[in-house]
Amino acid sequence: MGVERIRPFRPRIPAFLAYALHALLAENAFYRRLAAYVERRPVLYRWFTAGERVTKERLFGCRMCGQCALPTTGYACPMTCPKQLRNGPCGGVSPDGSCEVDRTQQCVWVTAWTRAKDAGRDADLDLLQRPVDNRQWTRSSWINYWQGRDEGLAVAYDDDDPHPALAGRR
Numbered sequence: 001m002g003v004e005r006i007r008p009f010r011p012r013i014p015a016f017l018a019y020a021l022h023a024l025l026a027e028n029a030f031y032r033r034l035a036a037y038v039e040r041r042p043v044l045y046r047w048f049t050a051g052e053r054v055t056k057e058r059l060f061g062c063r064m065c066g067q068c069a070l071p072t073t074g075y076a077c078p079m080t081c082p083k084q085l086r087n088g089p090c091g092g093v094s095p096d097g098s099c100e101v102d103r104t105q106q107c108v109w110v111t112a113w114t115r116a117k118d119a120g121r122d123a124d125l126d127l128l129q130r131p132v133d134n135r136q137w138t139r140s141s142w143i144n145y146w147q148g149r150d151e152g153l154a155v156a157y158d159d160d161d162p163h164p165a166l167a168g169r170r
């Protein structure tokens, strides 16, 4: 069995559109009930997850880690970093912004920074992302989010800091 080659992915939609879509899908009572309904039905859950996979794979190169960091990374998926770094670039990013592992591609974190900054969301990159829970791979990150399981996925350095990106998550 071959080893999956992970390559930095450039999102296919502009950041402002992704933020707007997120606002439409923001956690609320309706989505919570929908998520619980879908999760109780394995066949429906499989279809729902397949739809999420197709959509996010095409738009963001999503690898279905199940714990989506996109809203805090300018909608550049950190799991498409060949080193899967969720808290910024490694020391190997080149001066021209290319990835150390694949010089033909821009570092995911350069992409994230550029997109977040253009959208006025660069402060999001100050947040600390917790390590991935490997049990969530292939699970639906939308369901996890609506079910409130992303609580603490990204945290501010200072617990008392009411970081704008965390609004609605606490």
Ligand code: SF4
Binding pocket: 056, 060, 061, 062, 063, 064, 065, 066, 067, 068, 069, 070, 077, 078, 079, 080, 141
């Ligand atoms: S669910 Fe995980 S792999 Fe998919 S886009 Fe979000 S962070 Fe990337």
